[in-house]
Amino acid sequence: MYVTRNWYVIGLATELGAVPVGRRVCGLPVALFRDGDGRARATGSICPHRGADLAQGRLVAGRVQCPFHGLEFDGTGRCVRVPSQPPGAPIATGLQLPTYPIVEQQGLLWIWPDPSPPVPSSPASFRGLDASVVPRHYFVRPRTYGGSYLNVVENALDGAHLAFVHTRSVPGAPESTGSWHISMAPDGRGFEALAVADSEQGSTDRPLEMPSRAYLGFAPRLVRPLIEPFLGLDVVVRYTFSYDLSGRVCFHTTYRNGCEDFLFAFLTPSEAEKTLVFAGHSRARGANPVADWAIRSFMEILVEEDGVALDKLSQEARGPAGLMPPAVIPADRTSLPFRRLYGRALRAEEKSVPWALGRSTGEADS
Ligand code: FES
Ligand SMILES: [Fe+2]
Known part of the structure; x- marks a missing residue:
């Protein structure tokens, strides 16, 4: 039983580098990474294809790549590439990861692990x-x-x-x-x-x-x-x-x-x-x-x-x-x-x- 309508620290800003970081918060498996614009992102870390752990995968141009069949997900959790299908072919619906609000502040990464919109919209800062x-x-x-x-x-x-x-x-x-x-x-x-x-x-x-x-x-x-x-x-x-x-x-x-x-x-x-x-x-x-x-x-x-x-x-x-x-x-x-x-x-x-x-x-x- 967790309090989930709350901002929690899930990582340090310095941890986001060349590979995704996997964490659990309030029981949820989360992958943390920086997107192509350098912005911190938090998505679910279970691949919707066959359930591989995306946090064990790679980062390719700001997208997290599944280590199993190479599907790539962007910071909005959308699958944007399926390497085994021809380029331009439609991507199956349902290849979508949950995403979580994340704020980078004072060297910390804060996550809101609840489905409701964050209130307040950002975490408190620390003197x-x-x-x-x-x-x-x-x-x-x-x-x-x-x-x-x-x-x-x-x-x-x-x-x-x-x-x-x-x-x-x-x-x-x-x-x-x-x-x-x-x-x-x-x-x-x-x-x-x-x-x-x-x-x-x-x-x-x-x-x-x-x-x-x-x-x-x-x-x-x-x-x-x-x-x-x-x-x-x-x-x-x-x-x-x-x-x-x-x-x-x-x-x-x-x-x-x-x-x-x-x-x-x-x-x-x-x-x-x-x-x-x-x-x-x-x-x-x-x-x-x-x-x-x-x-x-x-x-x-x-x-x-x-x-x-x-x-x-x-x-x-x-x-x-x-x-x-x-x-x-x-x-x-x-x-x-x-x-x-x-x-x-x-x-x-x-x-x-x-x-x-x-x-x-x-x-x-x-
Ligand atoms: S399990 Fe992730 S691409 Fe297949
Ligand atoms: Fe102690």
């Missing part, structure tokens, strides 16, 4: 990828994690696994997840959790200031002491993470010198037990090639660690929606707003809400 805010950014190699979209989003929002799963990328991460102030986005499609300071009376609304090494270790251990003081990255004055229904999770760190780090992942439901992950990093101010190299190394390790942990999870018995039974610990409270948002989006599409979404929160859905 952490805006060239006027961040001079450069990069993505690590896209990955497919074992685990449902719900599992993978909840893992991304879960601070309690850092100290145990991310022992290489975030050495010394605290076991305690601290206190968070959660606020919903004005458009109702997301939320932000702000790390807040505690007082003797409990948590406050005051952003928690902390040494950066106590939280996200942005680089391998040996390199960090050289980089952080140089870039003024040693004290964090504001740290948030956020989620919205486009599948975007962002960890946003503001340092005392005004520098900002955006560590982000765009998560897309691929199949029932598979989720696409497009993770990356950008930094406003303080650009430095050594730091870029170090942070990239850190990201590769971090993404790998999550993948290994989630692949192991997927071998275990889970509930019908891919969620574990609703046994929650206090640290799971950061996933509750996600469950509410996602449940609401499923209901808006008249789809059933997984049993665990409502039960585990113990809260009325408003």
Whole structure:
């Protein structure tokens, strides 16, 4: 069960090259390629002739060619050439692929996997990828994690696994997840959790200031002491993470010198037990090639660690929606707003809400 009236990231703009790219989104097999005008296109990837996988085929002058009998399809999904018949002979009707709206924006390829027209007509842009805010950014190699979209989003929002799963990328991460102030986005499609300071009376609304090494270790251990003081990255004055229904999770760190780090992942439901992950990093101010190299190394390790942990999870018995039974610990409270948002989006599409979404929160859905 997927929310399909939604823009999802299906690829990186840099992935579209000499051959088609095959992906699944919300269970649909999709071929991605650039047409003769260089425009990104998304069509179904199952050849309507005998069912070969077009994503295994070639690109010929902006058309995708089936690897089985060489039929060629243009960016509108129409078959425009059948090599085994004389030129000019009529092409059988029915040789048509489904197509999906696709938008290339901020280095990402966004797809609308629903038959309805896209609303809004294009995906939201992301401040952490805006060239006027961040001079450069990069993505690590896209990955497919074992685990449902719900599992993978909840893992991304879960601070309690850092100290145990991310022992290489975030050495010394605290076991305690601290206190968070959660606020919903004005458009109702997301939320932000702000790390807040505690007082003797409990948590406050005051952003928690902390040494950066106590939280996200942005680089391998040996390199960090050289980089952080140089870039003024040693004290964090504001740290948030956020989620919205486009599948975007962002960890946003503001340092005392005004520098900002955006560590982000765009998560897309691929199949029932598979989720696409497009993770990356950008930094406003303080650009430095050594730091870029170090942070990239850190990201590769971090993404790998999550993948290994989630692949192991997927071998275990889970509930019908891919969620574990609703046994929650206090640290799971950061996933509750996600469950509410996602449940609401499923209901808006008249789809059933997984049993665990409502039960585990113990809260009325408003
Ligand atoms: S299966 Fe694709 S051309 Fe025959
Ligand atoms: Fe993780």
